[in-house]
Amino acid sequence: MNAIPQLTKNQTLVFDVLSHADGPLSAYTILDRLRDRGFRAPLQVYRALEKLLEYGVVHRLESINSFVACAHPGEDCHSHGLVAFAICDKCGQVTEFHDHELDHRLMSWVRGQKFKPEKATIEIRGRCAACA
Amino acid sequence: MNAIPQLTKNQTLVFDVLSHADGPLSAYTILDRLRDRGFRAPLQVYRALEKLLEYGVVHRLESINSFVACAHPGEDCHSHGLVAFAICDKCGQVTEFHDHELDHRLMSWVRGQKFKPEKATIEIRGRCAACA
DNA sequence: TTGAGTATGTTATGTTATTACATAGATTGC
DNA sequence: GCAATCTATGTAATAACATAACATACTCAA
Numbered sequence: 001m002n003a004i005p006q007l008t009k010n011q012t013l014v015f016d017v018l019s020h021a022d023g024p025l026s027a028y029t030i031l032d033r034l035r036d037r038g039f040r041a042p043l044q045v046y047r048a049l050e051k052l053l054e055y056g057v058v059h060r061l062e063s064i065n066s067f068v069a070c071a072h073p074g075e076d077c078h079s080h081g082l083v084a085f086a087i088c089d090k091c092g093q094v095t096e097f098h099d100h101e102l103d104h105r106l107m108s109w110v111r112g113q114k115f116k117p118e119k120a121t122i123e124i125r126g127r128c129a130a131c132a
Numbered sequence: 133m134n135a136i137p138q139l140t141k142n143q144t145l146v147f148d149v150l151s152h153a154d155g156p157l158s159a160y161t162i163l164d165r166l167r168d169r170g171f172r173a174p175l176q177v178y179r180a181l182e183k184l185l186e187y188g189v190v191h192r193l194e195s196i197n198s199f200v201a202c203a204h205p206g207e208d209c210h211s212h213g214l215v216a217f218a219i220c221d222k223c224g225q226v227t228e229f230h231d232h233e234l235d236h237r238l239m240s241w242v243r244g245q246k247f248k249p250e251k252a253t254i255e256i257r258g259r260c261a262a263c264a
Numbered sequence: 265t266t267g268a269g270t271a272t273g274t275t276a277t278g279t280t281a282t283t284a285c286a287t288a289g290a291t292t293g294c
Numbered sequence: 295g296c297a298a299t300c301t302a303t304g305t306a307a308t309a310a311c312a313t314a315a316c317a318t319a320c321t322c323a324a
Contacts (some may be wrong), residue, residue: 004314008270008271008272009271009272010271010272011271026310026311027310027311028311029310030308036180040272040273040274041273041275042311042312042313043272043273043274043313043314044272044273046313047271047272048312048313058247062194062195062253063194063253063257065310065311065312066278077162083184084186084238084241086164086242086245086247086249089250095245095247097208097241099237099241100233101237102237102238104182105231105234106216106234106254106256109216109229109231109234110218110256110258113185113218113227113260113261113262114259114260114261114264115218115220115227115256115258115259115261115264116264117218117254117256117257117258118221118257118258118259119257119258120254120255120256120257121194121253121255121256121257122238122252122253122254123194123249123252123253124247124249124252124253125237125249125250125251125252125253126243126247126248126249126250127247127248127250128245128246128247128248129247130225132136132246132247132248138303140301141302141303141305142302142303143302156281157281159280159281160279160280172304172305173304173305173306174280174281174282175281175282175283175303175305176281176303176304176305178281178282179302179303187320197280197281197311254273265324266316266323266324267322267323267324268321268322269320269321269322269323269324270320270321270322270324271295271318271319271320271321272317272318272319272320273316273319274309274316274317275302275313275314275315275316275317276298276314276315276317277312277313277314277315278310278311278312278313278314279297279310280306280309280310280311280312281308281309281310281312281313282307282308282309282310282315283306283307283308283309283312284305284306284307284308285304285305285306285307286300286303286304286305286306286310287302287303287304287305288301288302288303288304289300289301289303290299290300290301290302291298291300291301292299292300293296293297293298293299294295294297294298
């Protein structure tokens with residue numbers, strides 16, 4: 001399990017915004033929230049996100065082009081294996097979920113194909129309990 | 133299992149392009165390939181794709197913003213339950229995959245959360261056997 | 265203190281997707 | 295027939311998401 005390096009200024013700012021948000025944010029929303037901290041351009045956000053994703057402290061939700069802080073503060077989430085998300089289309093709430101059995105099933109299929117996996121995306125869209 | 137309705141002119145054109153492609157295509161690539169069939173605007177493509185997705189004859193690959201014809205020609209793919217994809221980042225080849233056990237595992241977790249699923253995205257990125 | 269590496273700033277541009285509005289064709293009921 | 299309605303299509307403009315290219319500054323070890 002890799003340690004998380006000291007974050008740089010911009011990485012810290014972006015991570016803070018995501019940590020305090022109550023749901024996933026788009027890169028441009030993050031940018032807007034950091035305007036008064038000096039952010040001017042999308043690249044400042046995307047560059048920080050790139051590193052935060054690499055460190056495993058932030059996840060990208062491909063199906064909604066948004067980013068969310070990992071639900072396991074202080075840990076490198078990569079060590080948990082695959083991550084799955086349930087995303088509520090009504091309220092935006094995201095639930096993160098790790099399941100070894102699921103990983104195993106996916107990976108055994110993938111191995112059967114002689115496919116070398118690098119990254120997996122598992123996202124379920126629908127309505128959360130509160131919004132159903 | 134719902135029958136697939138008669139496709140309209142634009143839906144047919146878009147589906148043909150996807151069917152004959154050797155991998156996933158972006159909406160704008162489809163547009164370019166249909167310029168000489170009279171297509172002029174993205175919306176012509178997106179509107180057709182929307183229906184084709186609904187009918188289950190085309191899939192959207194969220195992690196690469198692209199579209200691919202379903203691997204089961206002539207059937208409504210929705211009837212197979214969840215669909216997973218292995219996407220080769222080198223050659224672009226996509227392998228489609230259905231697994232009941234996997235569905236079950238995901239859905240039982242989701243039910244445990246009282247979450248009402250509408251749609252699932254499962255995509256594995258990496259290198260295919262030929263490109264590994 | 266210089267050179268290498270990393271982080272940042274800035275402008276411009278590329279790519280993906282939708283909004284808004286107009287037109288055309290098909291179908292139904294009268 | 296001929297309106298009313300519904301679906302499909304056409305077009306322009308714009309919104310939303312992401313990266314390229316280049317310039318500057320910071321940091322740290324040799």
